Amino acid sequence: MGVSVGRKQLWDQADVLARAMRLFRRCGYLGASLRDIEEATGLHPGSLYRVFQSKEGLFCAALDAYNDQVVQGRVRAHLLEPPDPVAGIRSFFTSTFETGLDPDPGCLLTNTAVESFTVPQAAAGVHRGLETIESGFADALTRARALGLLSADLDVEASAARLLALYQGLLVLVRAGAPVTKLHTITDGAMASIGSDKEGQS
Amino acid sequence: MGVSVGRKQLWDQADVLARAMRLFRRCGYLGASLRDIEEATGLHPGSLYRVFQSKEGLFCAALDAYNDQVVQGRVRAHLLEPPDPVAGIRSFFTSTFETGLDPDPGCLLTNTAVESFTVPQAAAGVHRGLETIESGFADALTRARALGLLSADLDVEASAARLLALYQGLLVLVRAGAPVTKLHTITDGAMASIGSDKEGQS
DNA sequence: CCCATAGTTGAACGATCGCTCACAAAAATA
DNA sequence: TATTTTTGTGAGCGATCGTTCAACTATGGG
Numbered sequence: 001m002g003v004s005v006g007r008k009q010l011w012d013q014a015d016v017l018a019r020a021m022r023l024f025r026r027c028g029y030l031g032a033s034l035r036d037i038e039e040a041t042g043l044h045p046g047s048l049y050r051v052f053q054s055k056e057g058l059f060c061a062a063l064d065a066y067n068d069q070v071v072q073g074r075v076r077a078h079l080l081e082p083p084d085p086v087a088g089i090r091s092f093f094t095s096t097f098e099t100g101l102d103p104d105p106g107c108l109l110t111n112t113a114v115e116s117f118t119v120p121q122a123a124a125g126v127h128r129g130l131e132t133i134e135s136g137f138a139d140a141l142t143r144a145r146a147l148g149l150l151s152a153d154l155d156v157e158a159s160a161a162r163l164l165a166l167y168q169g170l171l172v173l174v175r176a177g178a179p180v181t182k183l184h185t186i187t188d189g190a191m192a193s194i195g196s197d198k199e200g201q202s
Numbered sequence: 203m204g205v206s207v208g209r210k211q212l213w214d215q216a217d218v219l220a221r222a223m224r225l226f227r228r229c230g231y232l233g234a235s236l237r238d239i240e241e242a243t244g245l246h247p248g249s250l251y252r253v254f255q256s257k258e259g260l261f262c263a264a265l266d267a268y269n270d271q272v273v274q275g276r277v278r279a280h281l282l283e284p285p286d287p288v289a290g291i292r293s294f295f296t297s298t299f300e301t302g303l304d305p306d307p308g309c310l311l312t313n314t315a316v317e318s319f320t321v322p323q324a325a326a327g328v329h330r331g332l333e334t335i336e337s338g339f340a341d342a343l344t345r346a347r348a349l350g351l352l353s354a355d356l357d358v359e360a361s362a363a364r365l366l367a368l369y370q371g372l373l374v375l376v377r378a379g380a381p382v383t384k385l386h387t388i389t390d391g392a393m394a395s396i397g398s399d400k401e402g403q404s
Numbered sequence: 405c406c407c408a409t410a411g412t413t414g415a416a417c418g419a420t421c422g423c424t425c426a427c428a429a430a431a432a433t434a
Numbered sequence: 435t436a437t438t439t440t441t442g443t444g445a446g447c448g449a450t451c452g453t454t455c456a457a458c459t460a461t462g463g464g
Contacts, residue, residue, distance in 0.1 A: 006410025208440025
């Protein structure tokens, strides 16, 4: 069945998608030309088009990879796994602007939602990524409530939706170059709005 | 001094900027070609370039017009003038997604912040617009506190920053096609997070 | 060794991009 | 009316866009 005739593919698809993803996060879909993509990935247009059909196809594949690796990775690391879900939610926010991690390449979900008119097929990917984040918030909130860290009558669904909006807004402000102090203020307010301020509330 | 020799300009600059603004809100800077601009404004490239020097110049002028007209108009109408500042804040949010007003042309500040790499000179305009909104929130919160509608120990500055982030996030979700019920949930949560839920809190 | 197959390469296509400029048309001055 | 000055017009510039494809290179089967 698995015919093994012909030349072997010289490049790793995951690696190429990771490079394309980084370029799209920085420059957006329209801002990244095929020549830029060629330079970033090291692939010539023929190879790109044989596998991904078009620039849009590559973009959608990069968006899927972003969801599967970056988004799910961050959600798992900050929202699902930490024993202290409240601290996890906080670090999910602060990790977007605190130095060291990465020099602000931008969130592909935020950027694509704003650019959405350009690549209609990407809407599904944006929706999927946003839902991953939101259900991550919901999971962390539910766990925190069960641990007694938050009020028992907290509306998890509404709080998760609000945290998602706050998170997207924070990313916009990061892109706009807001000072880190303001981003911290917003994060502190977000934590307080779910009933957990910095000092703890017993 | 004011020499009055030569042909009269046939077009109204404010009207042209309003049309360009609408196009940029919908398509973004990169997504709007000069041919699109020509069609939207009715101006030929010669006239455009004589007055605005470049596509970037036109964009920055449109962004300034957006700040002076749309942003300041909305801030005044919802945050500065209403006798009930709390209701004003709520309508400032809901007016972005409730039907009738406009079919979601997008916020030029949000879009430009995300696209910021493209037109570096636009950063100042984005900053100015965001500050207009944030100080509008601060004004409404201060008035609401003075009226006894909100807790006396409310941190106005922090709440205004959080409302700005929430507002930008809401606009991202609107662009992403989030259902109206979710947008309402987020708005209700935003109001509750400043200490005023739907039913009122005495 | 030769052929069939799969993958790589990069020149080049038509379309469109942002932008320019020579020219025509109007308004004020002489 | 002739002249000067400003504005409108739109063909067309070089550059770059997304995309294609014919030639070339590796691989496995017979």
